[in-house]
Amino acid sequence: SGKHHLVSCPAELVWNSDEHICDWKPTEPIPDCGSSQAINCRATTRWATNGNVIVGVGNELGRDSQPLNLPGRIFIDIRYGNNVYVVDGNNYRVQKFFGNSLASNGITVVGGNGYGSE
Structure with a gap:
């Protein structure tokens, strides 16, 4: 199968395995985010009110x-x-x-x- 890479996202970002990108943490946990039947987690994610400048x-x-x-x-x-x-x-x-x-x-x-x- 394909290659796997260790992913380290900077600052307040977390790895979104569905989209294969670093993404902002949701402000509220989404229980089914990892399941294949779940809706797109990014669509239900809200921006945090306190962020960190990473660049x-x-x-x-x-x-x-x-x-x-x-x-x-x-x-x-x-x-x-x-x-x-x-x-x-x-x-x-x-x-x-x-x-x-x-x-x-x-x-x-x-x-x-x-x-x-x-």
Whole structure:
């Protein structure tokens, strides 16, 4: 069968085995979340009112390597060091943060040169 990887999700995230992503903890436990007949756990999950910043800088917007401006999707690479990739919408880039030091500066891996034409 397929390969299995040890998954370590950063901060307040938990592994969602149905979606194969790190996901926010539900504020209330969902009893049948692990069963194949259960409804999508993400659809019934509510955001916590107290979260932790795992990448970026608190409430600061910017174009430098650590602040984000309209962060969108997040991807956690569980295969190679739990690096975190964040789509930084208003800076038109994807930032990579190393899993062993999420508080460090990000590296632009895609874009970063302004709005594209295609």
